[in-house]
Amino acid sequence: MKKVIITTFAALMLFACQNEQSESTNPETAIASRRGCATQEVLEAQLKADPMLAIRMNEIETFTxxxxxxxFTGRLVNGKIEIPIVVNVLDRTAAQNISDAQIQSQIDVLNKDFNALNSDYNNVPALFSGVKANVGITFKLDQIIRKSTTKTSWGTNDAMKKTAQGGIAPTSPTTKLNLWSCSIGGGILGYAQFPGGASSTDGVVIDSRYFGLSGAANAPFNLGRTGTHEVGHWMNLRHIWGDATCGSDLVADTPTHNEENYGVPAYPHYSTCSGNPVEMTMNYMDYVDDAAMYMFSTGQKNRIAAIFTSGGARAAFAQ
Structure with missing residues (x-):
C-alpha cells in the first residue's frame, strides 16, 4: 500500500490519460480495442486558458x-447524496441519437456501481475484500436534451459543451451533473473535468458507442463502465496507476501499479514496483475492459466524500 503525498505537481500531473488505443480512420464506425480518454490534453488546454486552475486544484487536494x-451532509435521499443528471445528446446519425432506454441504462449502471449493487461486486478477490466499498451516492435522470449536428466527430476541445460551436451548454452545472453523448473520435471513449475547472465546461463526455448497455454500445465497452470510470474522475478520483510508472493515485489503500492495465488481466497480477503488490486491476479507475472492472476502494470513497462535504468542491450537490 502506498503513502499519499500531496504536492502541487501531483495535483496537476496525476490526471494523465494514456491514449493507447487502436481505431480505424472512420470515427463513426470504428470500435476502440483499448480504453482511452483525453483528460490530460483537455487539462493542459484548461491550464493554459486559466492560470488560476493550478491553484484551485492544489487547494482541493489540501482540503481532501x-x-x-x-x-455526507446536507440534502440526502434515503441517507445518500442524489445527483441529478442532464444528458446532452448530439447526433449526426440514427445510431448516435441514443434512445431514452439506453440513457436510462447508463443511469442504472451508475446507481449499481456506486452502491455496490453490481452483480460482479462479489467477484472482488479476498485480498481486497476488506477495502471494497459502497460509495453510497445515487443518480437520477433529470433531463434529456437532443440536438442534431453535421459534425462527424467532436474531438476533445469541449466544443460539444459550447452553443457557439454547435454544442449544448451545460444545464445548472453547479447542482447537476451534465453528460454529453456524441462521437468523440480518435479512439477516445470519454473524458471528464475534475473538480476545480470552469463551470461552463463541467461534466463528463462519453462517446455514444460506449454509453450505457444497449443500442450503439459495443463490447468490450458495452457495460456502461466508461460512464462509471469518467464519473469517478468527475468526483476527483485519479487513475489507479497514478499516470506514471509506479505513481500514486493519492489513495492509501490501492496498491501501486506499474502502469495501466488493459483487457481482462489474469489474477493475481503482480506489480514490479516496491513490495511487488498484487495490482487491483478490477478497480473502476484502471483501463481494463468493462467486464473486468467492478470495485471502488474505501480510500476512493473517502476522497469522493471530501468533495461533497461542507466546503468541498462539489458541496452544492449536497445542499
Missing part, C-alpha cells in the same frame, strides 16, 4: 487530505 472520510 484534511476531510477525506467525512460523512
Amino acid at each position: 487530505a484534511k476531510h477525506g472520510g467525512s460523512n
Whole structure:
C-alpha cells in the first residue's frame, strides 16, 4: 500500500490519460480495442486558458487530505447524496441519437456501481475484500436534451459543451451533473473535468458507442463502465496507476501499479514496483475492459466524500 503525498505537481500531473488505443480512420464506425480518454490534453488546454486552475486544484487536494472520510451532509435521499443528471445528446446519425432506454441504462449502471449493487461486486478477490466499498451516492435522470449536428466527430476541445460551436451548454452545472453523448473520435471513449475547472465546461463526455448497455454500445465497452470510470474522475478520483510508472493515485489503500492495465488481466497480477503488490486491476479507475472492472476502494470513497462535504468542491450537490 502506498503513502499519499500531496504536492502541487501531483495535483496537476496525476490526471494523465494514456491514449493507447487502436481505431480505424472512420470515427463513426470504428470500435476502440483499448480504453482511452483525453483528460490530460483537455487539462493542459484548461491550464493554459486559466492560470488560476493550478491553484484551485492544489487547494482541493489540501482540503481532501484534511476531510477525506467525512460523512455526507446536507440534502440526502434515503441517507445518500442524489445527483441529478442532464444528458446532452448530439447526433449526426440514427445510431448516435441514443434512445431514452439506453440513457436510462447508463443511469442504472451508475446507481449499481456506486452502491455496490453490481452483480460482479462479489467477484472482488479476498485480498481486497476488506477495502471494497459502497460509495453510497445515487443518480437520477433529470433531463434529456437532443440536438442534431453535421459534425462527424467532436474531438476533445469541449466544443460539444459550447452553443457557439454547435454544442449544448451545460444545464445548472453547479447542482447537476451534465453528460454529453456524441462521437468523440480518435479512439477516445470519454473524458471528464475534475473538480476545480470552469463551470461552463463541467461534466463528463462519453462517446455514444460506449454509453450505457444497449443500442450503439459495443463490447468490450458495452457495460456502461466508461460512464462509471469518467464519473469517478468527475468526483476527483485519479487513475489507479497514478499516470506514471509506479505513481500514486493519492489513495492509501490501492496498491501501486506499474502502469495501466488493459483487457481482462489474469489474477493475481503482480506489480514490479516496491513490495511487488498484487495490482487491483478490477478497480473502476484502471483501463481494463468493462467486464473486468467492478470495485471502488474505501480510500476512493473517502476522497469522493471530501468533495461533497461542507466546503468541498462539489458541496452544492449536497445542499
